[in-house]
Amino acid sequence: MKVEKKLSAKDYVEKIGVSFEKEGFQPAMGRIFAYLIIADPPHKSFEEILEYLKISKSAVSTSLNYLMSRDLVEYITLPGDRKRYFKINMSGWVTLIKKKMARRSFFGEIMKEALSARSSKYKEFNDALQEQAEFLEFMHKEMRDALDKWERKKKKKG
Amino acid sequence: MKVEKKLSAKDYVEKIGVSFEKEGFQPAMGRIFAYLIIADPPHKSFEEILEYLKISKSAVSTSLNYLMSRDLVEYITLPGDRKRYFKINMSGWVTLIKKKMARRSFFGEIMKEALSARSSKYKEFNDALQEQAEFLEFMHKEMRDALDKWERKKKKKG
DNA sequence: CAATTAGTTCTGTAATTACAGAACCAAAAA
DNA sequence: TTTTTGGTTCTGTAATTACAGAACTAATTG
Numbered sequence: 001m002k003v004e005k006k007l008s009a010k011d012y013v014e015k016i017g018v019s020f021e022k023e024g025f026q027p028a029m030g031r032i033f034a035y036l037i038i039a040d041p042p043h044k045s046f047e048e049i050l051e052y053l054k055i056s057k058s059a060v061s062t063s064l065n066y067l068m069s070r071d072l073v074e075y076i077t078l079p080g081d082r083k084r085y086f087k088i089n090m091s092g093w094v095t096l097i098k099k100k101m102a103r104r105s106f107f108g109e110i111m112k113e114a115l116s117a118r119s120s121k122y123k124e125f126n127d128a129l130q131e132q133a134e135f136l137e138f139m140h141k142e143m144r145d146a147l148d149k150w151e152r153k154k155k156k157k158g
Numbered sequence: 159m160k161v162e163k164k165l166s167a168k169d170y171v172e173k174i175g176v177s178f179e180k181e182g183f184q185p186a187m188g189r190i191f192a193y194l195i196i197a198d199p200p201h202k203s204f205e206e207i208l209e210y211l212k213i214s215k216s217a218v219s220t221s222l223n224y225l226m227s228r229d230l231v232e233y234i235t236l237p238g239d240r241k242r243y244f245k246i247n248m249s250g251w252v253t254l255i256k257k258k259m260a261r262r263s264f265f266g267e268i269m270k271e272a273l274s275a276r277s278s279k280y281k282e283f284n285d286a287l288q289e290q291a292e293f294l295e296f297m298h299k300e301m302r303d304a305l306d307k308w309e310r311k312k313k314k315k316g
Numbered sequence: 317c318a319a320t321t322a323g324t325t326c327t328g329t330a331a332t333t334a335c336a337g338a339a340c341c342a343a344a345a346a
Numbered sequence: 347t348t349t350t351t352g353g354t355t356c357t358g359t360a361a362t363t364a365c366a367g368a369a370c371t372a373a374t375t376g
Contacts, residue, residue: 009275012268012271012272016265016272023261024182029269037287041283042280042283045214056165079181088284089258090289093290093294094293099296100257104255106177107181108236110170110177114170114195117165117170117196118196121198122200125199126189132248133247135252139255141306142303142304143297143301144234146296146301146304147297149300150293150296154289
């Protein structure tokens with residue numbers, strides 16, 4: 001019988017990494033992001049990352065640069081130390097979600113455009129399409145509101 | 159000087175298709191989905207799809223099957239006609255969004271798990287991580303509420 | 317019973333991705 | 347000035363994807 005056991009750090013990296021991949025990032029990025037979540041201390045040097053994950057310098061370099069370009073990762077420097085220490089930029093996730101929202105809202109807009117070009121035959125379909133576009137708009141608005149709500153909540157608490 | 163002009167059907171297919179691709183679907187799927195949005199009538203046979211998009215039978219077959227497995231496309235049959243006519247399943251998009259939401263919520267859960275395994279040093283980072291996990295949970299809840307709200311709104315109107 | 321139709325599945329391949337390894341480079345240190 | 351450090355960029359490649367084309371199949375039609 002298997003003994004219940006806490007997940008090891010490596011297992012977390014794997015688990016988080018896979019989830020991150022499912023968000024559309026490449027494997028190496030997922031694992032770097034994951035490592036930076038479990039990392040203790042939460043900032044790690046270029047070398048530490050490549051050693052821990054056993055991936056090449058090039059993979060680390062391109063992945064980090066991509067993650068930084070998306071504001072998902074940032075770096076700090078320590079006095080008297082030439083290295084950069086990479087860490088998760090916690091606000092990046094919010095930005096990511098905002099972008100995905102915007103994309104969907106755009107999708108809704110295109111649907112409306114397409115709708116305006118459709119013939120008025122097939123009313124049932126047109127109505128359903130209209131509703132879909134409205135749904136996307138609705139969700140976009142609701143999410144914006146939710147984000148505002150979160151911001152306010154945070155401000156009050158912080 | 160370019161004359162302002164309504165987009166042609168092909169242009170919509172292209173535009174919608176690209177948006178759909180950005181949601182993570184492969185090109186052929188994006189274009190099929192797009193074609194079914196602008197299609198008049200809104201149901202098209204296997205053959206019509208491959209002819210319009212000029213893609214192979216295999217591409218149409220696998221794409222349609224995938225889209226149907228995800229409930230994004232369905233088909234109808236017409237009396238005295240052996241063919242199936244494929245059309246968009248409008249409720250599929252909602253399901254898709256629900257699934258994406260669930261994935262993010264799961265991501266938040268993993269973050270919490272990881273958190274519970276972190277040392278208590280680096281409080282600042284831990285707090286931020288906690289907040290991120292809470293943010294994902296919060297957004298998940300808000301979206302569930304939004305979905306409910308939409309359902310109620312629809313029921314009242316319909 | 318053929319022959320046709322409506323699609324499916326298999327096979328091969330061009331294009332792309334994701335990465336390793338090595339060469340490279342700029343800034344800092346010696 | 348040379349050497350070392352902390353990366354970046356280039357080159358090559360294994361693996362994967364996305365699809366075409368052909369072979370195939372089950373149901374229908376003649």
